[in-house]
Amino acid sequence: MKQLIAILLVIGAIWGVRQLQLHWDQVKAKKLAEEGGAPASTPAVPAALPGLPPGLESSLQTAQKQGAAGLKNWLKAYRSYVTDPRLAAIELDYVVIVGASNIKEARQVFALVKQRTPTNSPVYPRIKQLEKNYQ
Numbered sequence: 001m002k003q004l005i006a007i008l009l010v011i012g013a014i015w016g017v018r019q020l021q022l023h024w025d026q027v028k029a030k031k032l033a034e035e036g037g038a039p040a041s042t043p044a045v046p047a048a049l050p051g052l053p054p055g056l057e058s059s060l061q062t063a064q065k066q067g068a069a070g071l072k073n074w075l076k077a078y079r080s081y082v083t084d085p086r087l088a089a090i091e092l093d094y095v096v097i098v099g100a101s102n103i104k105e106a107r108q109v110f111a112l113v114k115q116r117t118p119t120n121s122p123v124y125p126r127i128k129q130l131e132k133n134y135q
Contacts, residue, residue: 049122051086060090068098088113088123095134103134110134 052060056078063074071094082090091113099106111134114127 049086049089051083052090053081056081064093068094068101071097084117085121085123088117088121089126092123092126092130095130099134107134 059078060074063070071090075091075094079087091109095106095110095113098109110127110130114131117124117127
């Protein structure tokens with residue numbers, strides 16, 4: 001009987017820790033979205049958008065891992081090979097990353113992306129979502 005109670009206590013503790021972790025993840029995502037960081041839910045999955053040659057995917061992922069400077073250098077080097085809507089999505093990622101350190105540049109890039117993106121674009125919902133932070 002003691003073993004059964006001990007097993008139930010261990011299972012209860014594991015379940016409680018898991019529930020606490022799920023709640024913490026939700027709070028953290030909500031706080032990040034409110035602060036203008038990465039959106040809690042991205043309307044369009046950038047990898048699914050057309051416009052990026054397959055050979056550039058790995059270099060883009062490397063640049064994203066390097067942060068704002070890496071992504072800026074990648075955009076300078078490969079912008080001419082990438083088309084919208086994927087280019088707009090990548091530039092919006094850059095806006096979010098650089099916005100923490102250089103809001104002026106983030107607003108400039110955001111304005112350019114917003115200006116050239118039509119309302120029927122798959123990235124337009126994300127533009128509307130970020131608009132209040134970068135206008």
